[in-house]
Amino acid sequence: MFDWISLASKALLLLILIYSSSFMFSSKKWSPKGLHVYITGGSQGLGLGLAKLLARKGAHVSIVARNQTKLDNALKELEANRQSPDQVFKAFSFSLNTAEGSAAALQAASDAHGGQVPDAVFTCAGTAKPMYFLEMQPEDLSRGMENGFWIQAWTAFAAAKQMVRENKKGGKIVLVSSTLGYMSLIGYSSYSPPKHALRGLGDSLHSELMLYGIDTHIFFPPTMYTPGFEEENKTKPVITKAIEAADEGLTPDQAAAGLFSGVEKGQAHITADFITSVFRASTRGCAPRSNGALDFVLDLIALVGIPFWRRSVDKQVLAHRAEHREYLRSKGLVD
Amino acid sequence: MFDWISLASKALLLLILIYSSSFMFSSKKWSPKGLHVYITGGSQGLGLGLAKLLARKGAHVSIVARNQTKLDNALKELEANRQSPDQVFKAFSFSLNTAEGSAAALQAASDAHGGQVPDAVFTCAGTAKPMYFLEMQPEDLSRGMENGFWIQAWTAFAAAKQMVRENKKGGKIVLVSSTLGYMSLIGYSSYSPPKHALRGLGDSLHSELMLYGIDTHIFFPPTMYTPGFEEENKTKPVITKAIEAADEGLTPDQAAAGLFSGVEKGQAHITADFITSVFRASTRGCAPRSNGALDFVLDLIALVGIPFWRRSVDKQVLAHRAEHREYLRSKGLVD
Numbered sequence: 001m002f003d004w005i006s007l008a009s010k011a012l013l014l015l016i017l018i019y020s021s022s023f024m025f026s027s028k029k030w031s032p033k034g035l036h037v038y039i040t041g042g043s044q045g046l047g048l049g050l051a052k053l054l055a056r057k058g059a060h061v062s063i064v065a066r067n068q069t070k071l072d073n074a075l076k077e078l079e080a081n082r083q084s085p086d087q088v089f090k091a092f093s094f095s096l097n098t099a100e101g102s103a104a105a106l107q108a109a110s111d112a113h114g115g116q117v118p119d120a121v122f123t124c125a126g127t128a129k130p131m132y133f134l135e136m137q138p139e140d141l142s143r144g145m146e147n148g149f150w151i152q153a154w155t156a157f158a159a160a161k162q163m164v165r166e167n168k169k170g171g172k173i174v175l176v177s178s179t180l181g182y183m184s185l186i187g188y189s190s191y192s193p194p195k196h197a198l199r200g201l202g203d204s205l206h207s208e209l210m211l212y213g214i215d216t217h218i219f220f221p222p223t224m225y226t227p228g229f230e231e232e233n234k235t236k237p238v239i240t241k242a243i244e245a246a247d248e249g250l251t252p253d254q255a256a257a258g259l260f261s262g263v264e265k266g267q268a269h270i271t272a273d274f275i276t277s278v279f280r281a282s283t284r285g286c287a288p289r290s291n292g293a294l295d296f297v298l299d300l301i302a303l304v305g306i307p308f309w310r311r312s313v314d315k316q317v318l319a320h321r322a323e324h325r326e327y328l329r330s331k332g333l334v335d
Numbered sequence: 336m337f338d339w340i341s342l343a344s345k346a347l348l349l350l351i352l353i354y355s356s357s358f359m360f361s362s363k364k365w366s367p368k369g370l371h372v373y374i375t376g377g378s379q380g381l382g383l384g385l386a387k388l389l390a391r392k393g394a395h396v397s398i399v400a401r402n403q404t405k406l407d408n409a410l411k412e413l414e415a416n417r418q419s420p421d422q423v424f425k426a427f428s429f430s431l432n433t434a435e436g437s438a439a440a441l442q443a444a445s446d447a448h449g450g451q452v453p454d455a456v457f458t459c460a461g462t463a464k465p466m467y468f469l470e471m472q473p474e475d476l477s478r479g480m481e482n483g484f485w486i487q488a489w490t491a492f493a494a495a496k497q498m499v500r501e502n503k504k505g506g507k508i509v510l511v512s513s514t515l516g517y518m519s520l521i522g523y524s525s526y527s528p529p530k531h532a533l534r535g536l537g538d539s540l541h542s543e544l545m546l547y548g549i550d551t552h553i554f555f556p557p558t559m560y561t562p563g564f565e566e567e568n569k570t571k572p573v574i575t576k577a578i579e580a581a582d583e584g585l586t587p588d589q590a591a592a593g594l595f596s597g598v599e600k601g602q603a604h605i606t607a608d609f610i611t612s613v614f615r616a617s618t619r620g621c622a623p624r625s626n627g628a629l630d631f632v633l634d635l636i637a638l639v640g641i642p643f644w645r646r647s648v649d650k651q652v653l654a655h656r657a658e659h660r661e662y663l664r665s666k667g668l669v670d
Contacts (some may be wrong), residue, residue: 051593052389061584099477131493133539133540133543134495134496136492138434138489141488142434142485145484145532149528157471157473160468162668163467165668167669175444179402182620183538183620184535184538184542185538185621186539186542186543187539187543189536189543193484193535193536193539194532196532197480197529197531197535199531200515200516200527200528200529200530200531200532201527202467203518203520203527204521207520207648207649207652208468208520208521208529210649210653211521211652211655211656223597233437241638261490269442271536282619282620283617284617285614285618285620285637285641286518286617286641286644286645289645293641296638307624307627310623310624313542314542314623317543317545318546321546324546328499328590333500334347334499334500334502
């Protein structure tokens with residue numbers, strides 16, 4: 001949906017990146033070597049990509065997901081990325097959408113490391129089910145919040161409490177939102193609210209957990225070519241697919257690399273693609289900034305470009321009216 | 336918390352407002368005269384302020400809240416604002432935090448008007464309970480979502496479906512977020528997420544409900560001197576109060592006037608104070624715009640001013656560390 005902006009400004013971005021990178025390697029980078037990292041949704045997609053990357057960086061890795069078979073397969077992939085015989089890789093099967101489930105999963109992973117809370121907690125679990133608002137049952141909307149927000153919030157809740165109890169300075173909580181945590185469009189009324197909510201949670205915790213020396217990060221990935229993406233496409237409205245047709249996505253490994261790079265550099269809001277970076281800059285508000293010069297240019301690009309995008313999307317939606325009315329009729333939703 | 340920015344730029348804003356107002360009265364304004372408006376949280380605060388204003392504008396007004404005594408008192412206030420003997424004012428006692436409760440309340444108000452869904456639905460219901468993340472029980476976090484998001488989302492859900500079934504072109508759904516739907520800070524981890532989620536919902540519905548000719552608006556009020564505000568202050572952390580000490584708030588009537596003015600002009604994102612307007616402009620992303628020139632200047636103010644604000648707030652939080660540790664100890668939360 002954003003191809004106009006890509007064509008116009010990728011070159012500009014490159015220049016700025018080169019320019020701004022000179023400011024970046026001044027502060028010390030975070031290294032996960034020898035640390036215990038905890039990754040929810042670690043059996044596939046972004047979570048698995050991140051788990052493998054952190055294994056290669058020398059971390060002890062705990063992954064959590066529901067499906068034991070997928071966890072077993074993921075553990076095999078972690079083994080293939082092992083750097084040292086000392087590294088501990090463990091998988092835990094838990095359902096994370098309740099406070100109790102998330103607390104129990106974190107406790108199990110802590111118990112495997114002498115009862116100590118992990119050094120860094122990455123909440124990559126979550127699913128989306130795009131569909132028309134008009135077609136939803138109440139459960140579709142509430143499950144959206146459960147699978148998009150609570151599944152991560154409860155882990156952050158348990159981890160923050162335990163990190164403070166153990167006075168774990170330098171502990172990290174890393175949430176995973178989405179481009180749709182910065183913006184929204186037709187078809188995402190059950191997904192964009194939880195992803196926005198995660199941003200609200202991340203920004204609150206960033207301000208609050210600095211009291212304890214705990215860092216909060218939040219990642220906003222674009223479309224990722226994961227099993228979850230294939231699942232989403234089964235219910236995604238045709239108009240939403242049409243709007244997104246020109247979008248470029250990331251592989252789980254690319255997204256994981258972007259997430260890790262942002263955490264390494266200490267960025268509070270992390271983006272790994274150009275378009276989401278434009279949205280980051282133009283919705284930054286008082287989010288902690290990593291690179292003011294870059295954000296300024298991206299914000300200018302947004303100021304000029306996004307209104308054109310908005311207008312073209314609105315036009316597409318309005319042009320879809322008659323076809324949509326037919327669709328609603330076929331579903332018995334209108335006479 | 337924002338006094339520096341106020342001092343520096345109110346004069347500038349005034350100039351821009353005068354300049355930009357010349358663009359504004361071109362399109363036809365919305366008039367509620369003779370329409371049926373439905374207001375949740377209508378027995379006090381913003382909801383009551385809005386109900387009285389719409390009564391003065393000649394609308395039929397239905398208000399919904401839980402407490403019957405407060406509803407009765409509110410009805411008396413509406414009577415005092417009556418313009419014509421034909422106006423119908425009704426009060427409905429319902430609990431709105433479930434899909435069923437919200438649907439039943441809307442149905443009751445529709446039944447009082449020949450079974451027709453209201454012409455405009457304003458979701459003003461909601462409460463906040465600011466507190467430290469570390470002090471929360473899981474219920475505090477989930478109740479925050481219920482009382483900040485679901486209490487409005489379920490009404491929007493029921494109203495959108497009914498408006499489409501009745502093919503109610505020009506129908507309006509107006510959500511009420513908060514300045515904390517654009518930004519966040521320490522103490523608001525149960526409130527900022529639902530208020531961000533409302534923004535996600537509002538932006539999704541704005542894009543989707545245009546299929547049916549239904550308008551979606553969302554209002555972002557700052558501190559309002561309401562009974563709810565007094566309630567919030569009972570649990571608000573001292574550091575949050577200190578950060579907010581210099582903030583100026585609005586009376587419920589001022590906020591209602593700002594909300595109405597934005598709806599009248601067809602603004603998708605509505606703000607009624609300078610600071611929230613700065614946050615609106617600097618978190619605009621692809622939100623539909625009402626005044627690009629004004630937003631551009633506000634965004635520049637944000638680019639320069641907000642980093643200073645951020646730094647000063649972070650400093651305040653960090654300076655509070657020792658005192659906070661004592662507080663946690665006194666509560667038995669750390670050793």
